[in-house]
Structure formats: structure tokens, C-alpha cells
Amino acid sequence: MTSREERIARNEALHREVNERMRQIEEGLTAKGIVERRELDEYLCECGVDGCMETILMSAAEYEAVRSSPIRFAVRPEHVIPDVERVVEKHDRFVSVEKLVGEQAIARQTDPRS
Numbered sequence: 292m293t294s295r296e297e298r299i300a301r302n303e304a305l306h307r308e309v310n311e312r313m314r315q316i317e318e319g320l321t322a323k324g325i326v327e328r329r330e331l332d333e334y335l336c337e338c339g340v341d342g343c344m345e346t347i348l349m350s351a352a353e354y355e356a357v358r359s360s361p362i363r364f365a366v367r368p369e370h371v372i373p374d375v376e377r378v379v380e381k382h383d384r385f386v387s388v389e390k391l392v393g394e395q396a397i398a399r400q401t402d403p404r405s
């Protein structure tokens with residue numbers, strides 16, 4: 292893994308961590324009735340592009356589907372980095388990418404659900 296690839300993987304892991312925390316806070320607030328459950332919530336794009344602060348809209352089910360795999364991330368379609376990841380699902384608002392073999396170590400080590 293080159294330093295560029297590692298930087299990409301760390302960016303993705305960081306954005307995933309932020310999304311996971313936001314998801315937990317959101318769940319807590321809706322459970323207490325403080326905020327109403329929405330059909331779509333805003334998440335950070337989980338791409339590896341330096342400084343990307345763009346957001347994507349996903350339903351809770353869509354988010355959970357991405358999170359069910361330690362090597363899967365949700366990104367804006369134009370933010371896919373084809374030499375380190377491949378598109379596994381296309382949606383209107385985002386795509387799911389999976390890290391290529393050889394690029395998966397950091398994604399697995401930093402999986403917040405592992």
C-alpha cells in the first residue's frame with residue numbers, strides 16, 4: 292500500500308467514523324422523541340478525496356446496508372477512485388464502493404462495528 296493509498300483509506304475511515312457517531316446521536320434523539328424520524332438523513336460522503344466535505348442523503352436502511360460490510364463505503368458517484376475501489380451498488384443519490392483486495396487492511400482495522 293502506497294502512502295497515497297493509505298491516505299485515501301484513512302480519509303474514508305474518518306468519514307465513516309463521523310457518520311457512525313452522527314447515526315448514533317440521531318438514533319438517540321429520535322428514540323427520545325426530540326427529533327422526528329426522517330426518511331432520508333444527511334451523511335458525509337465517505338470517499339478518500341482529500342478535504343471532501345460533501346454530503347449524501349441515505350435512508351437508515353441504505354446506511355445499514357453499507358455498514359454491514361467493513362470494506363464498503365458510500366460515496367458520491369463522481370468521487371469513486373477506481374484504482375482502489377469498485378462500485379458494487381448504484382443508487383440515485385450515492386454509490387456503494389468496496390475496497391479492492393490489497394486495499395482493505397485499514398478499512399477492516401478501523402471498522403467501528405467490528
Ligand SMILES: [Zn+2]
Nearest residue numbers: 336338343370
Ligand atoms: Zn467525496
